[in-house]
Amino acid sequence: MGDYFSIRGNEYHVPFADRCLDNKAYRSYFIHKTYQSAACIQQQGTPIEHFGIVTKGILKAVNDTVNGMELCHTYFQVKDIFPEFLYFSGRQHYTYDLYAVKKSEVVWVPVNVMEEMLAADPQLMYSLILYISHRGLKNQLFLNCLNYHTIRERIAFWITGMHNITIGETITLPSSQSILANMLHVSRSSLNKELKLMERDAFFTITEREIHDLDINRLSELL
Structure with missing residues (x-):
């Protein structure tokens, strides 16, 4: 994602991950965990109780096909959050398995704490909207690439x-x-x-x- 991003002119905004992690008022609720390469972090069907913010490494969301092959849906890299699309679309459980591609670190924020943070800080909410929009554009970009041979x-x-x-x-x-x-x-x-x-x-x-x-x-x- 880079250190800063913009949606118009030269107006720059602090990325959501940075703004969230720098929130001293709620930092005591954050849970820091380290995962070794190939570790399963969440299984399909697990209740969504926390938001995760990747601070080191790479995660991947996968499902197994009927033929037993692994289908990778997306990757989460440093400063990415998850499972934002699932949670805000009303899903209560993970629809994929989540693995560490290599040794990774994640900061977990309880969903009730995240909701309180977003309600209390309009700039944090705005940064989240920008993040989700930016990620959606990148995902659409990869999908449209498949139109080319x-x-x-x-x-x-x-x-x-x-x-x-x-x-x-x-x-x-x-x-x-x-x-x-x-x-x-x-x-x-x-x-x-x-x-x-x-x-x-x-x-x-x-x-x-x-x-x-x-x-x-x-x-x-x-x-």
């Missing part, structure tokens, strides 16, 4: 979409390239190869996890 087209669509919903000229890659590969529904090796080819062809430059020097016009021409 080639890996290059999917990468181009994702980059141009992220360019439109993030601040500045730099796009941050997910903390694991496997995450981006899974969300684009391509193999990790194919994604890595195509990213290198597109960088060679001067569509962008990649430095560690940052994509910059974007040629948005050329990327758009691929779509």
